[in-house]
Amino acid sequence: MNLSSRLRNIPFWSWLWFILGALYFILPLYATLDFSLRMERDIIGFKAYLSAFEDPDFLKTFGYSVSIAIVTILVSIILTIPTAYWVRLRLPEARRIVEFITLMPFVVPAIILVFGLIRIYSSPITIPFTDIVLIPPLTTFKFGTSILVVAGYMVLGLPYMYRSVDTGMRTVDVRTLTEAAQSLGANWYTIISQVILPNLRSALLSGALLTFAIVIGEVVLASFLGVPAFGPYLFLLGQHRAFEPAALTFTTFLMTWAAMGIIQLVTGGQGQATGAH
Amino acid sequence: MAYLTLSNISKAFGGGLHEPVLAVKDFDMEIKKGELVSFLGPSGCGKTTTLRMVAGFEMPTTGVILIEGEDITSKLPNQRNVGMVFQSYALFPNMTVGDNIGFGLKIAKKPSEEVKQRVKEMLDLIHMAEYGNRYPYQLSGGQQQRVALARALALKPDVLLLDEPLSALDAKIRVSLRSEIRTIQKQLGITAIYVTHDQEEAMSISDRIVVMHEGKIEQIGTPFEIYNFPTTVFVANFVGTLNTANGEVADPATGLLSVDGVQFESATVLKDRKKGEKVRVAIRPERFNFVSQEKKANVLDCKIENINFLGSIVRIQVLIGNTKFYMDTFNNPLLELPKIGAVEQVTCSREAVLVLDE
Numbered sequence: 001m002n003l004s005s006r007l008r009n010i011p012f013w014s015w016l017w018f019i020l021g022a023l024y025f026i027l028p029l030y031a032t033l034d035f036s037l038r039m040e041r042d043i044i045g046f047k048a049y050l051s052a053f054e055d056p057d058f059l060k061t062f063g064y065s066v067s068i069a070i071v072t073i074l075v076s077i078i079l080t081i082p083t084a085y086w087v088r089l090r091l092p093e094a095r096r097i098v099e100f101i102t103l104m105p106f107v108v109p110a111i112i113l114v115f116g117l118i119r120i121y122s123s124p125i126t127i128p129f130t131d132i133v134l135i136p137p138l139t140t141f142k143f144g145t146s147i148l149v150v151a152g153y154m155v156l157g158l159p160y161m162y163r164s165v166d167t168g169m170r171t172v173d174v175r176t177l178t179e180a181a182q183s184l185g186a187n188w189y190t191i192i193s194q195v196i197l198p199n200l201r202s203a204l205l206s207g208a209l210l211t212f213a214i215v216i217g218e219v220v221l222a223s224f225l226g227v228p229a230f231g232p233y234l235f236l237l238g239q240h241r242a243f244e245p246a247a248l249t250f251t252t253f254l255m256t257w258a259a260m261g262i263i264q265l266v267t268g269g270q271g272q273a274t275g276a277h
Numbered sequence: 278m279a280y281l282t283l284s285n286i287s288k289a290f291g292g293g294l295h296e297p298v299l300a301v302k303d304f305d306m307e308i309k310k311g312e313l314v315s316f317l318g319p320s321g322c323g324k325t326t327t328l329r330m331v332a333g334f335e336m337p338t339t340g341v342i343l344i345e346g347e348d349i350t351s352k353l354p355n356q357r358n359v360g361m362v363f364q365s366y367a368l369f370p371n372m373t374v375g376d377n378i379g380f381g382l383k384i385a386k387k388p389s390e391e392v393k394q395r396v397k398e399m400l401d402l403i404h405m406a407e408y409g410n411r412y413p414y415q416l417s418g419g420q421q422q423r424v425a426l427a428r429a430l431a432l433k434p435d436v437l438l439l440d441e442p443l444s445a446l447d448a449k450i451r452v453s454l455r456s457e458i459r460t461i462q463k464q465l466g467i468t469a470i471y472v473t474h475d476q477e478e479a480m481s482i483s484d485r486i487v488v489m490h491e492g493k494i495e496q497i498g499t500p501f502e503i504y505n506f507p508t509t510v511f512v513a514n515f516v517g518t519l520n521t522a523n524g525e526v527a528d529p530a531t532g533l534l535s536v537d538g539v540q541f542e543s544a545t546v547l548k549d550r551k552k553g554e555k556v557r558v559a560i561r562p563e564r565f566n567f568v569s570q571e572k573k574a575n576v577l578d579c580k581i582e583n584i585n586f587l588g589s590i591v592r593i594q595v596l597i598g599n600t601k602f603y604m605d606t607f608n609n610p611l612l613e614l615p616k617i618g619a620v621e622q623v624t625c626s627r628e629a630v631l632v633l634d635e
Contacts, residue, residue, distance in 0.1 A: 172370060179334055180367035180425075182354040184381030184432065198371040 029253065036246035048243035049251070057233055058248070065222075065230035068146065069215035072153040073208045076161045079154070080207070084165045085196065088174055102162040105155055110220040113155060117148050118224065145225050152221045157211035164210070168203025169196075209259040216252065279307035279343075280468050281331070281436055286340035288326050288492075300326045302492040304340070311466040313459065315479035318489035319515070324472045327489075328438050331470060333357050344435050360429030364441040366421040368413040374424050375400070375409035381432040399427035402461060419450040426458065430465065437462070437469040443478065455482050476516045480504065488512045505561075510633045513559050520602040521633070524558040526550045534558055534630065539598035542574045543630035557633045562592065564629035565604030567615070568622040576624050581615045595623060 039048040052058055087098050105113075121138040138144030174196055181191045197204075222229035234252075238245040286304040289297040301323040308314050316324035329335040331342060333354035341350045349357050368377050378399050382392045400406045403423040413421055422442055429437060439458070443451040459482045462469050473479050479486050480500040488495040488503060488511070496503060496512045507513035510521060524536040529547040533540055536558050543558075550556070568576055579595040579602075590605045591614065604623060606614075615621050 173365060173367070176363050176365055176367040177369060179332075179354070180361065180363060180369070180428075181380070182334075183332060183359060183361040183438075184428070185355045185384040186380075187355060190384060195369055195371075199369070201371075 029250070032246050032250050032253075036243055036250050039243040046247075048247040052237075052244040052247045052251075055244075057228075061228050061230045061233035064228050065216050068149055068153065068227075068229065069212045072150050072157060072215055073161075073211050075150060076154050076157055076207070076211060077204060080158075080161050080165050081192075081197075081200070081204075084162060084169055085174060085192070088166070088169050089178060098162075099166075102158045105159055110152070110156060110218070111224075113152055114221045114224040117152055121148055139225070145227055149221060149225055149227050149229070152225075153211070153215050153218065156218065156221070157207075157214050160210035160214070161207035164203045164207030165200060168200040171203075172196075172199040205262070209262070213256055213259070216255075278309070280310035280312075280345060281308040281470075282341075282343040283307075283327070283331070284341045284343070286327065286330060286337045286342065288323070288330060288335060289338045300492050301330070301337075304494060306487060306494065306497060308468060308470070310468055311463075312484045313462050313469045313471060313482060315471045315473055315483040315486045316489055317473060317476060317479040317486050317516070318495075319474060321491075322489040323492040324474075324487075324489050325440055328440055328470055328472050331436065332359055332361050332438050358432065358435045360432060360434035360437045362422070362425050362429050362437070362439045362442045364444050366413070366418070366425045366445075368421055368425055368428070370413055373410050373412055374405065374416070377413070377424055378428045378431050380428065385432065395431055399431050402430070402464075403427045403457075417450075418446050419454055422446065422454060423457070426461070430461070430467070435468070437467050439469065439471045441472055441474070443473075443475075451478070458482065480516075486516075488515060490515075507559070507631070507633065510557055510559070513631070513633055518562055518603065518605075519559050520562060521557055521559045522600045522602075524556055526552055526554045526556060528552065532627065534632065537598045537600045539577060539600070541577075541630045542627045543632055544627040545630070545632040547632065559631040559633050560602065560625055560629050562603040562605040563590075564625045565595075565602065565623045566606075566625070568624045574624070574627045575630065576622055579621055579623050581617050581619045581621060584614060584617060595621075597623070 036048045037044045037046065039045070039051070083098065087095050118139060121135070121144070122140075124133045124137050125135040126133055136144070138148050177195050177199070178191055181195045186195070217231050217234075218229070219231040219235050223232045223235075234245060234248055237248070283304055283306050286301055287299065288301040289299050291297045304323075304327055306314075316327060318324050326335060330337050333349070333352060333356075337350060341348055343349065344357075368374075369380065372380065375396050379392045379396045382395055387395070396409065397406070400409055403426060405420065405423060405427075408416065408420065408424075413424070416424065422445075426439075426442070442458070443454055446454065455478055458471075471479070471482060480503075483500055485497060485499055486503045487497050490511045496508050498506070503512065503516055507516060507519075513519045513521065522536045524534045524541070526547055527533040527535040527540060529550050529552060532543045532545060532547050534543055534547075534556065535541075541558060541560075577597050579597045581593060582596050582601065583594040585592045585594075586608065589608055591608050593604050593606065593615075595602050595604055
């Protein structure tokens with residue numbers, strides 16, 4: 001059966017819902033793109049994009065958010081992989097509790113998280129019953145605040161990162177792979193680096209890209225902690241300018257698409273990993 | 278001389294708030310070098326747990342495991358030279374067939390030339406010389422399991438452990454691969470433990486079979502012994518089809534038994550039993566024959582109750598006295614089978630009549 005006859009066989013209602021769905025997503029995007037290209041009267045051009053990219057605050061905030069996102073992703077990976085691995089391997093009974101904890105960011109709003117962080121870390125943390133300062137007030141210096149931002153983003157990204165990693169581990173049956181590697185003489189380092197991590201590549205990439213998207217667009221945490229992040233910048237820009245926010249929104253959307261494309265490219269062949277029987 | 282010794286092994290799971298579950302109880306056996314021993318039993322009988330203790334994935338609660346006299350009980354899995362083949366193949370998806378086979382050798386820091394040579398040898402051994410650069414997902418289930426076998430053998434392990442390696446494969450491949458595994462095991466002279474719940478598989482591949490039930494050894498013996506001379510009702514029922522009936526000792530001196538008033542002569546020594554003692558009488562279906570000219574020990578009147586064709590054999594349900602028995606005959610289209618409801622005579626040898634412990 002060729003493509004045209006296949007398309008003809010699709011029922012009318014399927015076409016209708018598909019077209020309505022596509023319009024729902026595509027029309028606002030098209031409107032944003034169209035609007036962002038009309039900064040100059042009667043001319044279609046990229047002036048809004050140039051203007052947005054030339055703004056030093058754009059580079060500063062975008063650079064800051066990208067670096068915070070990278071650190072957040074790295075710390076998340078370092079914390080999530082051993083946790084998910086250990087839960088799958090040795091503590092399967094703890095899985096429900098861990099899953100519940102990882103879902104907390106969906107229930108507890110970011111505003112509560114940020115106030116909690118500010119309340120605890122705006123004063124020094126001392127060793128109990130002494131005056132010895134263990135951690136200085138993190139909100140009083142830039143690096144300390146960035147640590148809080150990373151910690152907060154890590155919590156916000158946890159549901160995505162943990163689920164991606166956990167699903168990846170379930171797909172490749174880490175328990176049996178670990179035992180197979182052990183029986184061949186491998187130590188823990190070799191097992192993690194040569195067997196587990198390479199097989200979690202696509203899961204890690206999915207988790208990392210989702211975390212990246214969250215960090216780049218996040219406003220609440222960054223605003224209350226007063227860091228020069230991209231989310232608050234975009235928000236402020238939207239209040240004072242018309243075309244540049246549209247241009248940046250569309251650019252962000254393109255970046256997300258590119259990220260999705262990368263996931264597809266990287267994970268494309270892995271669906272067959274379960275084998276032909 | 279024992280090569281692998283499992284001495285008084287027990288394994289308990291749980292504890293704490295819950296009552297510990299004893300998965301393996303007092304497992305005691307010795308395996309000779311080059312021997313292939315199957316652990317056979319139903320799910321949950323402790324066969325895989327015992328295998329995993331030999332591999333080092335589970336620590337025995339009591340007992341010791343020795344290889345050539347060396348105590349390996351507390352050694353980590355990566356410190357025992359024990360190869361393992363898993364039910365789910367467990368090939369590393371990110372590595373080619375060649376890399377999978379060479380993985381253990383690289384870990385052992387063998388020179389790259391030696392690794393290459395050994396991988397080639399292993400690929401030749403499993404008749405997959407041209408598959409070295411393929412990935413596991415490009416192979417069929419049978420091919421993946423052969424690679425897993427080669428990977429486990431590449432390191433020349435002291436003991437090869439196979440945990441239901443054929444369970445995920447279809448029937449035809451299972452039969453061909455099990456004979457391939459046996460051929461390779463004999464060729465290399467490697468000591469192996471094979472876990473299965475498939476009695477036919479265990480029968481066809483093993484030097485000896487350990488039948489397990491509820492964590493305990495029920496019987497250890499050659500396939501011939503296990504099938505023909507089961508010592509417990511469980512073994513007799515689990516391995517093959519068996520007629521069992523409640524009976525009693527009629528005459529201990531002559532080996533005479535009574536099942537619901539019908540007398541059976543048995544070759545089993547009954548001198549230690551008393552007259553009237555309740556026993557379990559067991560006869561394999563294929564040990565019954567229709568009476569021909571040559572008269573044998575147990576000649577029994579029976580009524581044909583039912584006839585089932587099972588391919589190469591025909592299973593006939595007969596009523597002897599008030600007790601139902603099955604008898605198996607080869608499916609020979611040239612011979613006429615009795616009619617249902619007909620009254621016939623069947624016979625079986627004295628050796629066929631077993632007396633089992635509960």
